[in-house]
Amino acid sequence: MAIDGDAPGSAGPRLPVRPAAAEVAALVALALAAARLAERMLSRPRQAPRPADRPPATAGAVRPLEPGDLAHAARLHADALPDGFFAQLGPHFLSRYLATFLDAPGALALAVDTPDGQLAGFVVGSASPGASHHRSALRLHGWSLLLAGVLALSTRPRVLAHFVQTRAGRYARALLSLRQRLEPRPASRGQRSAGRTAVLLHVVVSPAARGHGAGRTLVAAFADAGLAAGCTRGRLVSFSDTEGFYRRLGWVPLSQRVDRDGRDVVTYGRDF
Numbered sequence: 001m002a003i004d005g006d007a008p009g010s011a012g013p014r015l016p017v018r019p020a021a022a023e024v025a026a027l028v029a030l031a032l033a034a035a036r037l038a039e040r041m042l043s044r045p046r047q048a049p050r051p052a053d054r055p056p057a058t059a060g061a062v063r064p065l066e067p068g069d070l071a072h073a074a075r076l077h078a079d080a081l082p083d084g085f086f087a088q089l090g091p092h093f094l095s096r097y098l099a100t101f102l103d104a105p106g107a108l109a110l111a112v113d114t115p116d117g118q119l120a121g122f123v124v125g126s127a128s129p130g131a132s133h134h135r136s137a138l139r140l141h142g143w144s145l146l147l148a149g150v151l152a153l154s155t156r157p158r159v160l161a162h163f164v165q166t167r168a169g170r171y172a173r174a175l176l177s178l179r180q181r182l183e184p185r186p187a188s189r190g191q192r193s194a195g196r197t198a199v200l201l202h203v204v205v206s207p208a209a210r211g212h213g214a215g216r217t218l219v220a221a222f223a224d225a226g227l228a229a230g231c232t233r234g235r236l237v238s239f240s241d242t243e244g245f246y247r248r249l250g251w252v253p254l255s256q257r258v259d260r261d262g263r264d265v266v267t268y269g270r271d272f
Helices: 017-043 067-080 091-103 133-154 157-166 168-176 178-182 189-194 214-228 240-248
Strands: 062-064 107-113 119-126 196-205 231-239 252-258 264-271
Touching: 062 214, 067 091, 067 119, 067 196, 091 107, 091 119, 091 133, 107 214, 119 133, 119 214, 133 157, 157 168, 196 214, 214 231, 214 240, 231 240, 240 252, 240 264
Parallel strands: 196 231
Antiparallel strands: 062 107, 107 119, 119 196, 231 264, 252 264
């Protein structure tokens, strides 16, 4: 009896063919599996590195805020506080406003950078007697601030309407007494004996630098600078949702109110 491999029409014995077919099948299965794996890897969305995996975004060294920082600082300010009145006046006005902290008597302006030299954040405030930075700013930069403010309001009708509703009266009264307000006021005996108060007006940290201690570094540096300038205590006003941050740094809530824009704000203080 003929074996199957010798049957008429056979191409040869079948037994040698079986290993070749198995190899081909294995290769096909392997290729399909590799294709599926590649498809899953290519279709998987890329995930941003976790904050714990990122290196610190700040270098930690505190330096003075400089004129070359103003444009970047204004953008950071506008991004961090978009609903603030000064931010709504635009980056040009913000740059002019922040420039007043570079040369006004008693002004404090500090910054920190990222490792690649970009501005990571800044803090500005005043250690002048009576915390009169706005008075000094008007005396030194009043006309440029006025022009920048008028130009900004003229192109922003909604901001102009809000200004008329919430601030026009107060600003008008200030302008009527401008001469008296521009006169520098020496510290009283009580201020000299009891110590002055440093007022922290703005602290801003870029989104990339948050969570790495930049804000804590800036607020601590402001307290050190205020103490070096002869102040014995500090004061600041911030939104109510920042209480945990300032409490951890030793600032104590003193009062709470609703500001002219309808936001809950808290006044904090601490001894230096």
